[in-house]
Amino acid sequence: MQNTTQTQLEFPTVMGQPYEVIPDDLFIPPNALELCLETFSGPMDLLLYLIKKENINILDLDVSNITDQYIEYINFMDVLQFELAAEYLVMAATLAEIKSRMMLPQEVHEDEEEDPKSALIKRLQEYQRYKSVSEKIAVLPRVDRDFFTASAKLPEINIEKKDFQITKEELVAIYQEIRSRPDLKINHQIDFEELSTQERIQIILGILSRRNIISFSKTLRKSEGRHGVVVTFLASLELAKDGHVELIQNKTDEIFLKSKIGATS
Amino acid sequence: MNIKLINAVEALLFGAGRPLRISEIRSFLELDGLVAELSDIKKCLNELESRYKESSLEISEIASGYRLQIKQEFSPTLTHLWNERTPRISKALMETISIIAYKQPVTRGDIEDIRGVSVSTQSIRSLLERNWIKVSGFKDAPGRPALYSTTKEFLDDLDMKNISDLPDLPDPIEANEIGIEDQAISQAI
Numbered sequence: 001m002q003n004t005t006q007t008q009l010e011f012p013t014v015m016g017q018p019y020e021v022i023p024d025d026l027f028i029p030p031n032a033l034e035l036c037l038e039t040f041s042g043p044m045d046l047l048l049y050l051i052k053k054e055n056i057n058i059l060d061l062d063v064s065n066i067t068d069q070y071i072e073y074i075n076f077m078d079v080l081q082f083e084l085a086a087e088y089l090v091m092a093a094t095l096a097e098i099k100s101r102m103m104l105p106q107e108v109h110e111d112e113e114e115d116p117k118s119a120l121i122k123r124l125q126e127y128q129r130y131k132s133v134s135e136k137i138a139v140l141p142r143v144d145r146d147f148f149t150a151s152a153k154l155p156e157i158n159i160e161k162k163d164f165q166i167t168k169e170e171l172v173a174i175y176q177e178i179r180s181r182p183d184l185k186i187n188h189q190i191d192f193e194e195l196s197t198q199e200r201i202q203i204i205l206g207i208l209s210r211r212n213i214i215s216f217s218k219t220l221r222k223s224e225g226r227h228g229v230v231v232t233f234l235a236s237l238e239l240a241k242d243g244h245v246e247l248i249q250n251k252t253d254e255i256f257l258k259s260k261i262g263a264t265s
Numbered sequence: 266m267n268i269k270l271i272n273a274v275e276a277l278l279f280g281a282g283r284p285l286r287i288s289e290i291r292s293f294l295e296l297d298g299l300v301a302e303l304s305d306i307k308k309c310l311n312e313l314e315s316r317y318k319e320s321s322l323e324i325s326e327i328a329s330g331y332r333l334q335i336k337q338e339f340s341p342t343l344t345h346l347w348n349e350r351t352p353r354i355s356k357a358l359m360e361t362i363s364i365i366a367y368k369q370p371v372t373r374g375d376i377e378d379i380r381g382v383s384v385s386t387q388s389i390r391s392l393l394e395r396n397w398i399k400v401s402g403f404k405d406a407p408g409r410p411a412l413y414s415t416t417k418e419f420l421d422d423l424d425m426k427n428i429s430d431l432p433d434l435p436d437p438i439e440a441n442e443i444g445i446e447d448q449a450i451s452q453a454i
Contacts, residue, residue: 125437127379134363136432138354141337143422145351148343150322150333151282 195227200235208245208259216255270294270301271316274309278324278333284421286330328420328427358388362397362415367434370401370412389413397422 141147207214219232236257239245248256277285277293285293287306294301301309310331314324325334335343361384364376376384392398392413401414415428425431 123379123381127381129435129437130360130364130367130379133367133432133434134356134359137363137366137423138356138359140423140425140432143424147337147340147424148335149282150279150335152279154280 195224195231197231197234197238200231201238204232204235204239204257205244208257213256213258216257219257270299270305271309271312273297273299274306275313278313278331284327284329284332289330325424326426327424328417332421334424358391361388362392362419365392365398365413366415366419366428366431369414372404372406372410372412374410 143149204214204219207219216232216236219236221228224231236245236247236255239257240247244260246258246260248258250256273294274290277290287303287310290306291301291303294306310324317323321336321339323334323336325332357380360380361376364379365371368375368379373384373389389398393400395418396416397419398413399416400411402412403409404412420426420428420430
């Protein structure tokens with residue numbers, strides 16, 4: 001029963017080509033997903049479709065069957081379009097809610113929240129209004145499709161060009177005038193204090209001449225920030241390379257600078 | 266009626282290649298030293314219309330003014346001039362523009378509420394690019410969502426003067442008429 005209705009479903013043409021491959025166990029071909037919004041206009045449409053077309057044959061189709069098929073559809077979709085998958089999930093959940101409400105004994109409470117079924121019908125009705133009017137608007141005469149505007153090539157428009165006349169003397173006078181304008185522009189150069197590696201080497205050597213060993217962190221000045229750390233580190237490496245100091249690191253993170261000059265002299 | 270004035274109005278309409286308002290026509294004429302009342306220009310337009318009766322042209326009054334058009338009966342003749350067909354507008358996009366047209370100003374959320382699906386940024390953008398809609402404000406609600414309204418160009422493109430020229434929005438159809446019979450719905454689920 002289900003299958004016969006499936007084959008009767010009329011799928012709109014997609015990009016001018018009829019959709020032919022329709023899996024028997026699916027309401028909608030899974031690869032129609034991307035076009036779903038365009039041709040089916042999404043789940044509202046689909047739901048309308050289901051309710052409209054399936055109302056005779058769907059008699060023995062229970063909600064779990066519908067939700068199963070929705071979920072199957074979602075499985076196809078979630079890889080591609082999460083948003084859409086969520087829409088369908090809401091739809092499936094709504095259907096499940098309606099179904100469960102119908103199966104439970106009816107209790108009449110006046111001030112209860114709106115029955116989802118009537119809310120759904122209301123939404124479908126509202127949507128139907130715009131859907132049908134949009135079909136009317138779609139066939140209204142439209143520019144460049146149904147009618148065309150008229151225009152004519154513009155005639156040659158002659159704008160008189162005045163000759164540009166200037167004498168040598170005028171040119172010189174203008175140039176001199178420009179030169180004699182007061183210079184109101186002054187360049188400012190903003191320097192930032194550079195930290196010199198050479199200078200730092202001298203500082204470190206100075207410290208090491210007074211005490212034989214110093215920890216790396218003690219040579220830093222807080223005000224110099226990260227830049228200072230880099231310069232001090234470069235200076236230390238430079239000194240080590242030239243054999244002036246020995247860099248020692250124990251199990252701690254701290255590096256020590258040990259003077260080699262003092263040891264030799 | 267001054268034939269020179271009529272021809273000048275005609276020349277402006279032909280040359281502009283876009284709709285012109287009567288007031289615009291007047292100021293253009295004035296720049297050229299032709300002084301005319303608005304009513305005179307209206308008369309010129311009427312004159313031109315009767316002149317075109319036997320031709321393929323017509324003057325259409327639309328939202329942005331007056332425009333020279335080729336009578337629609339000649340459209341089939343013209344379509345072969347261009348190889349490219351004008352891009353189709355999807356059903357989804359038509360629904361979106363319809364909701365904006367009747368309920369404006371609306372937020373994207375309002376459209377989504379009616380259509381029941383999310384409205385893609387792309388479809389809003391494509392309507393904006395087409396100049397069919399514009400952002401007319403921001404709703405005083407959390408997130409200050411943009412409010413969309415239709416433009417004059419939308420009306421121009423559909424050969425309309427006012428938004429009221431749109432077809433009437435149908436009344437809500439009874440549930441059973443759109444095939445949602447109560448019984449059917451119970452059975453369906």
